[in-house]
Amino acid sequence: MAQPVRKAVFPVAGLGTRFLPATKIIPKEMIPVVDKPVIQYAVEEALAAGIEHFIFVTSDGKESIAAHFAEHAELEKTLKARGKATELSLVQAATLPSGSVHTVLQPEPLGLGHAVWCAREFVGDEPFAVLLPDDMVLSKTPCLKQLIDAHADVGGHVVAVEDVPSEKTNRYGILDVLSETGRLAKAKGLVEKPAPDVAPSTLAIIGRYVLDASVFRALDNHTRGAGGEIQLTDALNSTLADQSFHGLRFEGARYDCGNQVGFVEANVAFALSNPEMSEKLKPLLRALLNHH
Ligand code: G1P
Secondary structure (H helix, E strand, O other): OOOOOOEEEEEOOOOOHHHOOOOOOOOHHHOEEOOEEHHHHHHHHHHHOOOOEEEEEEOOOOHHHHHHOOOOHHHHHHHHHOOOHHHHHHHHHOOOOOOOEEEEEOOOOOOHHHHHHOOHHHHOOOOEEEEOOOEEEEOOOOHHHHHHHHHHHHOOEEEEEEEOOHHHHHHOEEEEEEEEEOOEEEEEEEEEOOOOOOOOOOEEEEEEEEEOOHHHHHHOOOOEOHHHOEOHHHHHHOOOOOOOEEEEEOOOEEEEOOOHHHHHHHHHHHHHOOHHHHHHHHHHHHHHHHHO
């Protein structure tokens, strides 16, 4: 029986250069998709999956991320006094219990593996989740919950995967698949951002992971990989002699908010997933398409 997954790491130290000038002062993760900052979707997904501790790996100037989830007594008082119950509930829904939010500084942008390694003292020796907020998932069952349920069965490392077009393997961690059972693909190897001609498959890791803590020992070496960065994929690959690694073909649709077109797509998709908004938006979208 696998240990429960109680802690989640959110690597949010990036500069968000693809979204300048919007990210000159505001962290990329604080830019809203429809009605909530991007980071809140990832946090809500983690909450819905039973996560109790939220570890933000940040950098200087990104204090507003943790602040967004802290209690805002003054605002709550004002909203209560004005009888604004709906608004009050929105503020409270963005508030995590005190003591459940932890912030760790990643002093240098050395890669995703390094960001996760920075959280090792808070995680300790138990399985933990990693959520990359840029990857947003619309699904019936929260994507992380699907991973945690699979992890309870198979243990080891369990990550979300999906097939990508072969010309895009160089953007992802790619699985070298050993066998497939239902939605689970067992990997015998992992490669970070392989060129299409050398990629072992087209099955790509997307930004949701449930990891065994042994990955921290692999990350201790600070080995550089693709792009000169300390890669999480490489560290996971080096644990495969002792740990199983399963990719779960999760149920749901993934949107990549890490680039501007994907960000706009996510806004439209999340807006259309809200029935009230969808009804108003559809004719507007149709009219726009007719004019372009
Ligand atoms: C990171 C990981 C990669 C994974 C991807 C998912 O890459 O290194 O293995 O497939 O996230 O979004 P990044 O998008 O940070 O370059």
